[in-house]
Amino acid sequence: MQKGERIFIRLGIVTIFAVYLLILVGGIVRSTGSGMGCPDWPKCFGSWVPPSDISDLPENYKEIYANKRALKNERFSNYLEYFGFSELAEKIRTDESILIEADFNSTKTTIEYLNRLLGAIIGILIFATFVSSLFYRKSNRAITFISFLSFLLVVFQGWIGSVVVSTNLLPWVITVHMLLAFLLLALLILVVFLASPLSVRLQKVKKGPFNIILVLCLFTLLIQVVVGTQVREAIDVIAASFNFGSKELWINELGSEFYFHRSFSLLILGLHLVLGFMMYKRILRDNGSKLFYNLFLVIVITVILEIGTGIVMAYFAIPAFIQPLHLVLSSIMFGALYLLLLVINTKQGQSLKFSEFIGA
Numbered sequence: 058m059q060k061g062e063r064i065f066i067r068l069g070i071v072t073i074f075a076v077y078l079l080i081l082v083g084g085i086v087r088s089t090g091s092g093m094g095c096p097d098w099p100k101c102f103g104s105w106v107p108p109s110d111i112s113d114l115p116e117n118y119k120e121i122y123a124n125k126r127a128l129k130n131e132r133f134s135n136y137l138e139y140f141g142f143s144e145l146a147e148k149i150r151t152d153e154s155i156l157i158e159a160d161f162n163s164t165k166t167t168i169e170y171l172n173r174l175l176g177a178i179i180g181i182l183i184f185a186t187f188v189s190s191l192f193y194r195k196s197n198r199a200i201t202f203i204s205f206l207s208f209l210l211v212v213f214q215g216w217i218g219s220v221v222v223s224t225n226l227l228p229w230v231i232t233v234h235m236l237l238a239f240l241l242l243a244l245l246i247l248v249v250f251l252a253s254p255l256s257v258r259l260q261k262v263k264k265g266p267f268n269i270i271l272v273l274c275l276f277t278l279l280i281q282v283v284v285g286t287q288v289r290e291a292i293d294v295i296a297a298s299f300n301f302g303s304k305e306l307w308i309n310e311l312g313s314e315f316y317f318h319r320s321f322s323l324l325i326l327g328l329h330l331v332l333g334f335m336m337y338k339r340i341l342r343d344n345g346s347k348l349f350y351n352l353f354l355v356i357v358i359t360v361i362l363e364i365g366t367g368i369v370m371a372y373f374a375i376p377a378f379i380q381p382l383h384l385v386l387s388s389i390m391f392g393a394l395y396l397l398l399l400v401i402n403t404k405q406g407q408s409l410k411f412s413e414f415i416g417a
Contacts, residue, residue: 061192062252065200068189069249072182073392076242079175080388083238084381086172087289090301092226093159094169096122098219099177107170111161119158127156129223155225176215183211186245193252203248210241228290235286239279242388243395250399267335267401274328275394281325282387284318291315292375304374319371322364329360348400355393359386 086092095101102108102118115121134146149155159165183204190204214237221230288311295310308315336353366383369376 059192061189065186065189065192066249066252068182068186069245069252072179072186073242073245073249075175075179075182076238076245077385077388077392079172079179080238081381081385082172082175084384086168087384088377088380089165089168090293090296091162091165091168091172093222094162094165094167095173096158096222097125098222099173099215101166101170101173107166108161109163114161118161123156123158126223126225129219130155133220133223149224149227155227157225173218176218180211180215183208183245186248190248197251200248200251203244203251207241207244207248210237210244214238214241226293228287231290232283232286235282236279239282239388239391242392246392246396247399250396267332268398270328270332270335271394271398271401274325274332275391275398277321277325277328278387278391278394281318281321282391284314284321285383285387287314288318289380307375308371319367322367326360326364329356333357333360349397352393352397352400356390356397359390359393362386363390 086094095107097103102114102122108114130149134149137143137146137149187201187204187208190201193200214234217230217234217237221227221234224230291311291314292307295307296304298310299306333353333356336349336356340350340353363383363386366379366386369379370383
């Protein structure tokens with residue numbers, strides 16, 4: 058392996074782990090209610106270094122930043138109208154709750170600021186990944202192209218993050234923000250996989266049934282993530298109605314989203330049990346590759362922990378420290394399932410060709 062290849066693969070792996078860390082930190086932001094700790098973006102209260110005390114802010118700081126967000130929301134509404142979402146644009150314009158400014162809280166400001174710093178570092182890492190991918194511009198242009206797409210996506214993700222702030226954590230924008238993070242993970246995993254020389258012993262795999270179950274696992278997991286985000290949004294509303302007290306009562310106030318989320322987890326568990334059984338049989342029969350075995354362990358462990366953390370939240374008054382763990386476990390499951398999809402469709406002793414991956 059040449060030096061340029063080693064640099065690219067190592068940098069790509071570091072970036073993937075950094076994205077997972079950002080998802081974890083984002084979960085902490087949500088569980089602590091720190092999303093509006095900084096009312097503007099990319100700065101925090103108009104400064105690159107956030108204030109530590111309310112005395113550092115003008116008396117009318119709420120009015121100042123509410124007006125700034127109103128201007129940004131108007132521009133965002135214009136974009137939505139341009140793309141045909143006129144009704145949604147009008148809702149944003151007329152929703153007065155979007156412009157309600159939160160009281161200054163130094164702890165929440167610090168948490169949100171650290172979240173943004175990590176996001177900026179990841180942006181730099183992804184740009185460096187793209188630069189290092191130029192090594193492949195002649196030998197494998199797909200690697201360079203996907204690395205560039207990853208960089209464009211992280212820029213767009215940053216802009217969506219600013220919209221999350223300007224719309225005061227508008228629910229559907231948060232969901233889009235989360236799904237884009239999963240898409241970014243998929244692109245980074247794909248590009249590192251394309252660059253990595255892998256040798257797998259899966260010559261007897263019947264891809265049809267295995268791929269069907271695997272795709273179903275991925276699809277149902279993404280549905281569960283979206284529904285879980287909606288449950289999280291409902292909890293935020295309920296928590297505010299209880300003035301963030303009486304946490305033991307919050308679950309009882311949840312509606313159909315929570316019950317669907319809870320019941321749907323049984324389907325996900327069943328699909329993953331089938332997938333795990335198929336993988337286990339393959340390991341015993343063919344003495345599968347180390348990567349295949351490790352993916353088996355990751356998938357089994359994360360499914361157990363994911364359902365376990367969900368049970369803890371449902372029956373133990375939603376402990377704040379469990380929420381970000383629940384989220385990051387789902388992202389690890391997604392990454393492992395997606396990587397398995399790539400591995401299972403790789404010919405023996407070869408790395409996946411991009412043309413094979415897209416079906417060309």
